[in-house]
Amino acid sequence: MLWTLLIGGIAGWLAGKIMRGEGFGVIVDILVGVVGGWLGGWLFGKLGIHMGNGLIGSLIVALIGSVILIWLVHMIKGKN
Numbered sequence: 001m002l003w004t005l006l007i008g009g010i011a012g013w014l015a016g017k018i019m020r021g022e023g024f025g026v027i028v029d030i031l032v033g034v035v036g037g038w039l040g041g042w043l044f045g046k047l048g049i050h051m052g053n054g055l056i057g058s059l060i061v062a063l064i065g066s067v068i069l070i071w072l073v074h075m076i077k078g079k080n
Contacts, residue, residue: 008033040065
């Protein structure tokens with residue numbers, strides 16, 4: 001659970017920086033990272049891509065999932 005929060009927090013923070021230059025706040029960044037990690041894991045699984053079980057692979061998957069999640073939120077809100 002601690003690793004999930006740590007990886008989620010880092011991924012959410014990085015995704016916030018990549019997508020709009022600033023995050024949503026610590027708690028929301030962690031939530032975005034955790035949900036993004038789940039989304040990335042699901043998406044990579046559907047595509048048959050395996051990044052490994054290590055810290056770097058998990059972080060990459062969570063980051064990509066978080067970026068996709070933020071992008072979807074921006075599309076729904078009408079922000080490009």
